[in-house]
Amino acid sequence: MPKLTFLPHEEICPEQKTIEVPKGTSVLEAALENGIELEHACDQQSACTTCHVILREGFDSLEEASELEEDLLDLAWGLESESRLSCQAKVADENLVIEIPRYTINQVSEHH
Secondary structure, three states, X not given: OOEEEEOOEOOOEOXXXXXXXXXXXXXXXXXXXXXXXXXXXXXXXOOOOOXXXXXXXXXXXXXXXXXXXXXXXXXXXXXXXXXEEOOOOEOOOOOEEEEOXXXXXXXXXXXX
16 A cells, blocks of 8 residues: 655644555545644635645655636645645555645635
């Protein structure tokens, strides 16, 4: 089974965590099932950007993002070329290294 490594995040995942998940699992499902409370304001409906993650390794193993996901990602805080919505990114054959961005759109608007 592919391994997902979540890099340390100050609040959501203070310690690096590596988990194994079945192929076809979304990155968000894998995180939530393993105690990593990624924000997901739209309840996995691909309607917001709060579950945005950056894939530091394994990005090319994922299916391409849909046009809707691409449009939403354009709104994400801290967008990078390896950004995905974790609710839409399904694990394939390769291991993934996942960075949780420091902020989400919700957090940025709450702090300003």
